[in-house]
Amino acid sequence: MWRPGSLSRARLAARGTAGHRRTPCPGGDQAPSRLSPDRISRLLAERAPRMAVHHRAVARMAATLARRIGLDGEALYAVIRAAELHDVGKIAVPDEILNKPGALTEAELSVMRRHAVAGEEILTGFEPAAVGALVRSSHERWDGSGYPDGLRGEAIPLGARIIAICDAYDAMTNERPYRPARSAAEALDELRHGAGRRFDPALVAVFVGELAYLATRVTQ
Numbered sequence: 001m002w003r004p005g006s007l008s009r010a011r012l013a014a015r016g017t018a019g020h021r022r023t024p025c026p027g028g029d030q031a032p033s034r035l036s037p038d039r040i041s042r043l044l045a046e047r048a049p050r051m052a053v054h055h056r057a058v059a060r061m062a063a064t065l066a067r068r069i070g071l072d073g074e075a076l077y078a079v080i081r082a083a084e085l086h087d088v089g090k091i092a093v094p095d096e097i098l099n100k101p102g103a104l105t106e107a108e109l110s111v112m113r114r115h116a117v118a119g120e121e122i123l124t125g126f127e128p129a130a131v132g133a134l135v136r137s138s139h140e141r142w143d144g145s146g147y148p149d150g151l152r153g154e155a156i157p158l159g160a161r162i163i164a165i166c167d168a169y170d171a172m173t174n175e176r177p178y179r180p181a182r183s184a185a186e187a188l189d190e191l192r193h194g195a196g197r198r199f200d201p202a203l204v205a206v207f208v209g210e211l212a213y214l215a216t217r218v219t220q
């Protein structure tokens, strides 16, 4: 079974799917002298412990959904890697907003929303540009009401549409200080309700079908 972090470049190469090259950085071909995205992700998890579990869960679901629709090679890698790191830009969000035990105000939301672009910046030079692009767009909405670019429909990268569904499902099925966790059935209803508005309707159908299939296997 795939586990987050297990899809190494060596394994990709061994499977005949060419690994990717590091995006060249200005001033040379060395990695930037910055903290790596994985290191930043670990620092973020120290500030918000639920984040590590959330990233792993979203990556696991995104891998399943991406494979189910036929992605492989570098496209699959990009989805999984972006899912693992989609919230890494929250390192730039102050503690009082990141860990606020209540709903955020509009002003706080606008600070929180900067994490999508911050995440892409953190990945630049460490991951292929496609991974950063997915992180940037993982909060776009099918109807164009998302952020940071207000992309609509298929203008939103496919991998970002996958991550948006998995992210929402994991968020809904886990409790927050200001609300209880919703059941799987309630979360799936919410996804269906958001199909064609917040989420890619075709992907929601696949996601719902896949979860139903897994549920029957678990109960057999």
Ligand SMILES: [Fe+2]
Residues within 6 Å of the ligand: 054, 086, 087, 167
């Ligand atoms: Fe998330």
